[in-house]
Amino acid sequence: MVDLYEFWAVIVSLIVVKLCHSIYQWRNPKSNGELPPGSMGYPIIGETFEFMKPHDAIQLPTFVKEKVLRHGPVFRTSLFGGKVIISTDIGLNMEIAKTNHIPGMPKSLARLFGANNLFVNKDTHKHARSLTNQFLGSQALKLRMLQDIDFLVRTHLKEGARKGSLDIKETTSKIIIECLAKKVMGEMEPDAAKELTLCWTFFPREWFGFAWNIPGTGVYRMVKARNRMMKVLKETVLKKRASGEELGDFFKTIFGDTERGVKTISLESATEYIFTLFLLANETTPAVLAATIKLISDHPKVMQELQREHEGIVRDKIEKNEKADLTWEDYKSMTFTQMVINESLRITSTVPTVLRIIDHEFQFEKYDDPLAFNPWRWKGKDLSAIVSRTYIPFGSGSRLCVGAEFVKLKMAIFIHHLSRYRWSMKTETTLLRRFVLILPRGSDVQILEDTKAK
Numbered sequence: 001m002v003d004l005y006e007f008w009a010v011i012v013s014l015i016v017v018k019l020c021h022s023i024y025q026w027r028n029p030k031s032n033g034e035l036p037p038g039s040m041g042y043p044i045i046g047e048t049f050e051f052m053k054p055h056d057a058i059q060l061p062t063f064v065k066e067k068v069l070r071h072g073p074v075f076r077t078s079l080f081g082g083k084v085i086i087s088t089d090i091g092l093n094m095e096i097a098k099t100n101h102i103p104g105m106p107k108s109l110a111r112l113f114g115a116n117n118l119f120v121n122k123d124t125h126k127h128a129r130s131l132t133n134q135f136l137g138s139q140a141l142k143l144r145m146l147q148d149i150d151f152l153v154r155t156h157l158k159e160g161a162r163k164g165s166l167d168i169k170e171t172t173s174k175i176i177i178e179c180l181a182k183k184v185m186g187e188m189e190p191d192a193a194k195e196l197t198l199c200w201t202f203f204p205r206e207w208f209g210f211a212w213n214i215p216g217t218g219v220y221r222m223v224k225a226r227n228r229m230m231k232v233l234k235e236t237v238l239k240k241r242a243s244g245e246e247l248g249d250f251f252k253t254i255f256g257d258t259e260r261g262v263k264t265i266s267l268e269s270a271t272e273y274i275f276t277l278f279l280l281a282n283e284t285t286p287a288v289l290a291a292t293i294k295l296i297s298d299h300p301k302v303m304q305e306l307q308r309e310h311e312g313i314v315r316d317k318i319e320k321n322e323k324a325d326l327t328w329e330d331y332k333s334m335t336f337t338q339m340v341i342n343e344s345l346r347i348t349s350t351v352p353t354v355l356r357i358i359d360h361e362f363q364f365e366k367y368d369d370p371l372a373f374n375p376w377r378w379k380g381k382d383l384s385a386i387v388s389r390t391y392i393p394f395g396s397g398s399r400l401c402v403g404a405e406f407v408k409l410k411m412a413i414f415i416h417h418l419s420r421y422r423w424s425m426k427t428e429t430t431l432l433r434r435f436v437l438i439l440p441r442g443s444d445v446q447i448l449e450d451t452k453a454k
């Protein structure tokens with residue numbers, strides 16, 4: 001009896017020692033160099049719950065503010081089951097974005113993007129970027145995409161005005177998927193297009209979460225929706241190829257390369273690539289555009305200035321007897337709109353990037369009153385630049401966002417056409433951040449034809 005008691009006492013002691021050791025290791029992670037200060041929170045959960053508490057999107061998160069006060073601008077913590085370092089130092093962030101090439105993402109995201117994703121895999125990364133540039137670079141936008149976006153925005157806003165209201169996030173999402181789907185796949189059968197759009201509704205509002213792929217979790221739903229989307233994409237391409245129907249620019253390039261004997265990518269990788277593009281486009285742009293519209297509606301002077309700019313463009317076209325369709329020159333003449341877009345991206349975006357400790361010091365500029373929405377701070381600056389020393393909404397370096405030009409064009413065209421209506425955002429709209437931007441009360445605008453503008 002005593003022996004058995006001693007046996008269990010030893011086992012329990014061993015378990016306690018092992019647990020204490022694991023907790024010690026968790027709190028004091030090993031590193032080749034010196035880690036920044038910080039705390040690791042609870043094992044596995046770390047400090048995820050504090051980090052993910054929703055907060056006003058235009059303010060710094062309380063979690064980060066408290067940590068910076070206690071530990072300084074760079075600190076260590078643990079989120080989503082992984083050990084991470086957070087940097088609030090713009091200079092360091094810029095350097096990291098420029099010099100670091102390996103994407104650092106929670107396992108849930110890595111699983112979603114697929115094991116051999118062309119953008120993630122370093123051997124195919126360059127090829128994926130150059131493929132994307134062929135149909136999303138400024139030349140392609142100018143030659144082809146602008147007209148598609150112009151048409152789609154007009155159509156959707158007209159439809160919204162007919163009903164009297166429109167959800168900005170939902171509408172932007174539809175426009176983006178329709179527009180990108182056309183570029184990569186060509187015209188799609190209505191059923192397949194509907195199914196593709198429907199898949200997005202299975203995606204939970206937020207990307208980031210623990211990596212558990214078990215029924216009932218967000219990751220499980222995301223992976224299921226991903227597989228369903230990939231199936232629709234693959235079936236559409238195979239059907240089109242068999243019937244000789246015209247494919248979009250992307251598939252034309254890929255299949256053209258194969259026929260010319262150029263080493264190219266498999267259909268599996270191609271559909272994974274498209275999925276990645278759709279996902280990144282859809283999970284960023286609708287929320288950013290909805291946030292921009294909210295910021296505009298909260299700042300009447302900005303709204304007035306935008307109206308003035310867009311009425312001017314329309315008036316000019318009428319006077320010159322030009323077609324109503326927007327041109328690249330019209331887009332480039334939207335100076336104030338570009339200032340608004342830059343300012344909105346400056347304060348609404350996040351740069352999810354990987355950290356590397358830098359061994360030299362450098363100087364950087366600071367913004368005056370950085371949390372204020374002030375488009376006029378962009379006056380006289382290069383508005384076409386998508387990156388500068390203090391401006392990295394699209395990252396920097398070899399992983400600079402390939403959709404940046406497309407986003408800016410899309411936002412400008414949307415603002416142009418919206419300014420032609422009488423619109424107001426619902427007063428209850430709130431702009432929060434839970435790592436990514438969220439609008440928990442929706443992004444509805446009331447919209448009416450502006451008879452004065454016709």
Ligand code: HEM
Pocket residue numbers: 097103119120125129136276277278280281282284285288349350351352353354392393394395396398399400401402403404406407
């Ligand atoms: C407001 C909208 C958007 C924002 C704020 C944004 C932001 C970013 C950022 C910060 C990165 C760099 C991440 C890193 O350094 O690891 C990135 C990469 C990327 N973005 Fe965007 N993005 C937006 C829209 C889009 C759109 C519309 C597309 C596609 C049509 C897109 C496709 C991509 C791709 C494929 C990458 C990976 C590039 C690479 O790894 O080489 N993004 N984006």
